[in-house]
Amino acid sequence: MTTWSTVYQGAGWEFARSLSTESFNGSPAKIPVKRESAMNDDAERTAIAEAGKAFWNAHESGDADALAVLVTDSAVLFAPGMEEVRGRDALRDAAQQMFAMMTIGDFTIIEQELEVRGSSAYELATYSETIQIGDGDATPVRGRYLLVWRKEADGAWRVDRNLFHFITQAPF
Numbered sequence: 001m002t003t004w005s006t007v008y009q010g011a012g013w014e015f016a017r018s019l020s021t022e023s024f025n026g027s028p029a030k031i032p033v034k035r036e037s038a039m040n041d042d043a044e045r046t047a048i049a050e051a052g053k054a055f056w057n058a059h060e061s062g063d064a065d066a067l068a069v070l071v072t073d074s075a076v077l078f079a080p081g082m083e084e085v086r087g088r089d090a091l092r093d094a095a096q097q098m099f100a101m102m103t104i105g106d107f108t109i110i111e112q113e114l115e116v117r118g119s120s121a122y123e124l125a126t127y128s129e130t131i132q133i134g135d136g137d138a139t140p141v142r143g144r145y146l147l148v149w150r151k152e153a154d155g156a157w158r159v160d161r162n163l164f165h166f167i168t169q170a171p172f
Contacts, residue, residue: 044116044157048149051157052123055147060107060129064095071159072150078163080170102172103132110142119151120160131171139171 051070058066068088077085077094085094112125124146130138148161 041116044121044151045114048114048116048121048123048157051149051159052147055159056107056109060104062099062104064092064099067095068092071162072152075159076161078161080165101133103138105130105132105138106140121149121151121157123147123149126167133172136171140168141171142167 055067055070058064058070068091071088071091073088074086075088075091077091079085082094085091107129108127110126110128112123114123115121124144126142126144128140128142130140132138143164143166145162145164147159147163149157150160151157
C-alpha cells in the first residue's frame, strides 16, 4: 500500500490530506482530512453558512452590489472560459455584465463539504441551477464549486477565492 500525505498552507491556515492506494476502487472516494476539533467551532460554521446563504441569494437574484459586499477586497474568481477576475470592484463589474445577459434560477446545493481552519475555510460543493440567456429558454445546469472563505478584521466571513466549473454543457 502506498500512502501520500500533503499539507496545504496559506495565510493563517493549514490542513493536511492523506490518501492511500486502497482508496482507488474505480469510484469517487472521500479523502480523510485530519481534523482539529477546536478549530471546527460550530459558531464559525453557522456564520459561514449564513454568509453563504446571502452570497447565493445575491447570485440567484442577480444583485452584483450585494455579491460584492460578500467578497474580500482581494477576492479572485476563476470561471470557465474567462481570465481570472481579481478584486472586489472587478468582481462586481463582471457580475453586473453576467447578470445583464442571463437570469439564474432554482439554485440548489446538492452536496456540500465545509472545513473551517481558524480564520480561513473552504467549501466544496456540487450544485444545480437554471440559466436563461436573454429571452431564450431556461436551461438546467449542474456544476461544482470551491469557495475559500476568509474571516476579516470586522469578524465577517467573506469569499476570498471562487472557482467553479460546469458538469453539464454550459448554455452559452
